[in-house]
Amino acid sequence: MEAITLLLWLFDTLLGLGLLWLAWSALACPDLFRAIVLFVAFGLLLTLAWVRLDAPDVALAEAAIGAGLTGALLMAALAQLQHIRIVAAQGDAAQPPIDNASNDQPKINEGKGEER
């Protein structure tokens, strides 16, 4: 009995420290993709924390929404950001002489789509 209590106490301590460490590394990470992966890992550990606090409802919501869907949404937002950056870079590069017209073709269409 005593051993189990000690083990749970150790687990909770590690969980709490792990959460703090993951939160800090997710915030401090300069690479956005890694930051999102760390955020999802943080969500999964937080799910465990909610289970340890006897709140299975919150744990379910955290696992499904916090870790799963928010991670997917952040990834989608990151893809949009990179796309905007690529289009902007291509736009700058294309202003002097037009080098590869075939590569620029889809970009022009997308530009029109955004203007609408």
Add this chain to the structure above:
Amino acid sequence: MIRNRWLLFPLLLALVLGLSYAVLSLPDQAAGLQKIAADKIEASGVSNPVTAVLLNFRGYDTLLETVVLLVALLGVWSLGGTDLRREIAPGPVLDTLARLLVPVLILVAAYLLWIGAHAPGGAFQAGAVLGAAGVLLLLAGWRPRAALMAWPVRLVIVAGPAVFMAMAALLYGLEGQLLEYPPAKAGTLILVLETVATVSIGATLAALFLGCRPPNKKEHS
């Protein structure tokens, strides 16, 4: 920059001290509303206290939460992003995985919705699982047709808050209180509300992931 840092430190310290004081001044054992909720659970129509609070005692909170999701989606649509993944064909692994997982996810969502009446589960969790199924389909290359996006998807997305509000208005007329269910019918009414909300939440979350605004009728013609 350096001046800012000196300003930042006392501000952070004040925040930490304030939060510490707030946490330390909490009573050891808060009385809470657990007992009141447990006493009234018979009249709520469900036996899971969390569902009873979310859908019955504090139903308008959940009503506003569905509206928040809708407003978030409108915000994303107003940005008018472009669909980036249009022409990427999925690999055979992702394709097979999606085919295997999506029916299971739909089943799990239905189970979570049903079990919510007397165990952990409920509309938001079930809706999130449905939304995950939608995200998986979108990742595997499936795209809703323009005709589907034009009004059926909008209808499903609006249905959650709309049915919730209609129920609130109806119950206000009948019972004189916003979202006060008659105890005999509470279980059925909550299940109806949760079912509509689940489908609506799932569609909203998948649409949030897709990101781009559905085409307007005017723009097409």
